[in-house]
Structure formats: structure tokens, C-alpha cells
Amino acid sequence: AQTVTQSQPEMSVQEAETVTLSCTYDTSESDYYLFWYKQPPSRQMILVIRQEAYKQQNATENRFSVNFQKAAKSFSLKISDSQLGDAAMYFCAYRSAGGQGAQKLVFGQGTRLTINP
């Protein structure tokens, strides 16, 4: 079974600075999807960014980018120019690209990000 590990329970950053959240995963599959979800205090789960494993290029969405290292099974999220609205719990997630595993999204434990004004 696939597992996702976020080793940083909490992180903090000064407003306007850059922060990187770590995520590692364990899988024997070669094709899969990786995600970062944001959960603000409202509890709503919001998709931040998505990466297909077969794509070597790192995904980018405005101030959010990832560093996808397939061989190392690492998928970190970089937030540039941090804003107060970025304060939230961030979850890394994995999904297989085929078979029964494709039907399920496996989440990491989460990293709580605090933005200091």
C-alpha cells in the first residue's frame, strides 16, 4: 500500500518570504498523481497544485510550485511571497494512475503553516 509522509507538523514564515513544505511517499508504481491540498480554518479542502508522475516538468500555479523528485520519491511545495491568506493546514496526497488504487486518494498527516506579519 502506498504511504505519504509529511515530516513537518508545523511551519512558520514571515509574510512575503518563501517557505517549502516537505512530502515523501512510498510506492512501487511508476505512474501516479501527486497533489497538494490546502485546508484553511474554514475547513474547506482546496486543491493547490497537481503533478503527474510521467511529467518531468515541475507544476506551477502562480506563487505555488513543486519540486518533484521521482527517484527520491519526494514532492515538496514551495510558496513564494507568502501572504496572510496562505495560513492553513497543507496536505500532500497520492493517487495511483490505474487499477484499484486509482480510486483512492491517500493523504499525508498534514503541515500547519503559520504566516507571521
Next chain:
Amino acid sequence: NAGVTQTPKFRVLKTGQSMTLLCAQDMNHEYMYWYRQDPGMGLRLIHYSVGEGTTAKGEVPDGYNVSRLKKQNFLLGLESAAPSQTSVYFCASSRSYYEKLFFGSGTQLSVL
């Protein structure tokens, strides 16, 4: 623009009581999921469905049952609630396995 709607949003139960959580989506999605969220453990999959009339077990199915009689609804039942089932429950749906999940706003359940 309702998306995924969960009812109720909050509930307090006594040990041994039963209840049903309702999830409704208006996007005609095939896939629906129930997750529970506990501090330090992320979201764990309870049960899921890949289409009307189908259900399957996830990572932590014990103590829960589900039904998907209509495509737009996915019900999560607790037959005999236990304090260990105190959690925030999230429903989610997606059009296919490779598309993003749309989440409901969650149900805070406390079992005393």
C-alpha cells in the same frame, strides 16, 4: 453552485446511538468518498463508491456502513457510535479517478 453538500454540519451522540451522514453532489460525479480527519493523522478513507449501487472499503471501514442508492447521494452510517469515532468527516466526489476531488465542508461529530 452547490457542489458537495454535507448534512449535518455538527452532531453530538451518546455511545451506542446510531446516525446517518448525508452527502449530496450536483455535479453528476461517478466517484464519491467518505474520509475522516483526526489530528496528526491527516484524512483517512473510510468507504468509497465508483458509481451508483457500488461501494467499497477504504482504509478504516470498521464501525461504518455506506450506501449509494442514487448517483448524487452517498450515505455514511454509524450503527453503534463509539468515542473513537469522534472526528471530522468529509465527503468528496470526482468525475473520474484522475480528476480532482471536490470536498464538502465537513461534519464535526462528537461521541460522548
